[in-house]
Amino acid sequence: MGLDRVRSEIEHMRVQxxxxxxxxxxxxxxxxxxxxxxxxxxxxxxxxxxxxxxxDRLKREEDGPTKGRVLGGRSW
Structure with a gap:
């Protein structure tokens, strides 16, 4: 199941x-x-x-390693 599909299912469940x-x-x-x-x-x-x-697991796999990055920071 892809990331967009999971997000869609979460939104649907929240409505329910x-x-x-x-x-x-x-x-x-x-x-x-x-x-x-x-x-x-x-x-x-x-x-x-x-x-x-x-x-969250799919997002981490999609983003790859984030070593050395600060949330909202610059990517040098």
Whole structure:
């Protein structure tokens, strides 16, 4: 899976997490148990963490060694 694909999947999952959070709030307001919805939310967040780890790994592989460079600094 390429870097752009991973980034796209992360963004998609973040949108889904927002929807899930809104749904949980609606269930709470209605007095309905949210245990199952909260478990799903935790699984979604774990998947995003895994995707972010994969994205960071792909980014490091793509960038190559950054020895001697300072964040935001000049490349001499």
């Amino acid at each position: 997490v927002g929807r899930q959070r809104k749904e949980i709030l609606q269930l709470q307001r209605a007095g309905i148990s949210t245990a199952a919805a909260e478990l799903l939310l935790q699984r979604m967040l774990a998947k995003i963490d895994g995707l972010c780890d994969g994205r």
